[in-house]
Amino acid sequence: MAAQMSDAHRRFLQVLMSHGIMEGAEARKLHRCCCEISKAYYAQDKLDDFVSTINNQLQPLFMQIRKGMSEVDGRTHYALVNMAETEITKMASDYAENELELFRKTMDLIILSENGFASSTDILNSADQLKTKKMKKKEAEQVLKIFVDDKWLSERNGEYTLHTRCIMEMEQYILSTYPDIAKKCNICHSLAIQSQACETCGTGMHLPCVGKYFKTQSRPRCPQCNDFWPYEIPDRSRIDSQSSSRRIIEPYGDPTDALYKEVILETATKMKW
C-alpha cells in the first residue's frame, strides 16, 4: 500500500534535511503540519508509513530517513543519513583535508575513551600533529564549533562526544573500523559510544537502556556475569537533552515570515524612516 510522493512529503523532507536530525515528537508534529499545509490526508500515528514513502524515493539516491535512539535521553530521533559511502569521506564535500583528519582523530579519542568523551585539551593537542596540514589551537576550536553546529559532534562541559546524528549515520563505519574497541549495548545491540560497563566482565549498556533494564530491580546485577552493578542507575524521568530544544522552521520559506520576535518587536518601536 505504497502512497504517492506528495508536497506534504517534500515539505517534511526539506525541513528534516535542514535540521539533519529531529526528535520523534517534533517529527510527528512536523508530519501533522505538513499534511495540514498541503491539505493532504493526515493519518495520525502513521509517521513511519509516511517516512517509508519518502524513503522509497530516497533509496536510488543512497539516502534514507533512519530512526535511532539518543544515548543521552533514550528518545527516538529521525535523521536523514547518507548510505553511499561508509567512510568518513562522505562528509568530505564540505570540509578540508585537515579538518577531516581532525575529525578522525577526535573520533579515535572518543571511541578509545572510557566514558565516550574526548577532552578539548586532548583534541587540540592532536591538532598540532596533523599530517595533512597543521592547525593552530584557535583554528581547531573554530573547526570543532563547526562540527558541533553541523551535528557531527556534541559538546558538554568542554568535552566532546559523537552527536546522535553522527552515530546513526556512521554506526556501520565505526563498528567495522574499530572492531575490537567499539562497544555494543548488551540490551539493544546497537553501537554504544557512551555506556556503563560491568567492571567484572566488561558488558556494556547505553545509559537509557540501563535505566529501562534495571527499572524494576532493587539490587541491580549485571545481565551477563550477575555481579552487582556498580553505577548509579540513570533516572528515566530526568530529561537531559543533548541540545537546546529545536523548533520547526520553514528552511526555504519566505524570509519575511521567519520573524525573530525580539529583534523585530524592538524594531517596531525604533524604526523611523
Add this chain to the structure above:
Amino acid sequence: MRAERSGLREGDDEDFSVVPTQSPSQVQRNLESRSQEEINRKVTELVQFLLVKDQKKIPIKRVDILKKVIREYKDVYSEIVNRAGRTLQQVFGLQMVEIDTKHHIYILTSTLPRVEGENLKQDIQTAKLGLLIVILSFIFMKGNSAKDSAVWEFLRRLRVHPGEKHEVFGDVKKLVMEEFVRQKYLEITPIPLTDPPEFNFQWGPRAAKETSKKDILSFVAKMQKKEPSFWISQYNEAKANT
C-alpha cells in the same frame, strides 16, 4: 588519485569553464555510448553535491559542478543536469535557479507553495534571517543602497553592535560583512577614494530571488502599522518590480 586523471593538473580550469553546445541528437548519441548505470550514478552524485552545498547556503558554480562531479561526462552534461533537476523536483520539491547568468552560479529554491508564519518558530537560522530582513528593508527604504555607517547606526538602535559579541549572533560584523555576502544575500562594495574606507550596502542576488521589494515593504508597513502605499516611491517601485 585515479590514474586516468593524471593528464589534468589541480587548478586546471581550462577544460571546465566551457560547456560544449550540442544539439539534442548529439547528446543522444553521446548518451548511447554510456551505460544507464554510469549516467544514473552521475545524476545521484550531482543531486548530493547540490544538496550539500545548498544546505550551507553556498551558491553553486557551474565550474565546480563540471570539475568535481561531471568530469569526463562533460559530453552528456545537459542530460545529467536535466535529470538531476527532475529528481530534485520530484523528491525534494526543489529547483536550480541561476542567480548569475554571466558566471553561471546557482542556488536551490523551493517549488512548494509558501507558508504564512503561524506555525513557524525560531532557531538560530531564523534569527539570522530576521536580522537580514531588517538590513534588507533598511537598504530598500533608503533607495536600494545605504552606507555602512548608516546601517551600523541603525542596528545600534536595535542593540546590535559590530564591535561586541552578540548573545545570539556572535560576531555580528563577520555575519553581516562575510557570511551574508558569501551567501549572496548582501552586496557590499567599497566606496572609492574614501579614507578611512567606507562601504556601500545593496541587496545581493539571492535576496532578490528569495524575497521581493513588495514583501519587504509590507514587512516595514506591518512594523510601522501603516499601509505600504504610505511610502509613495517605494510603493511604486515595489509594484513595478512584480
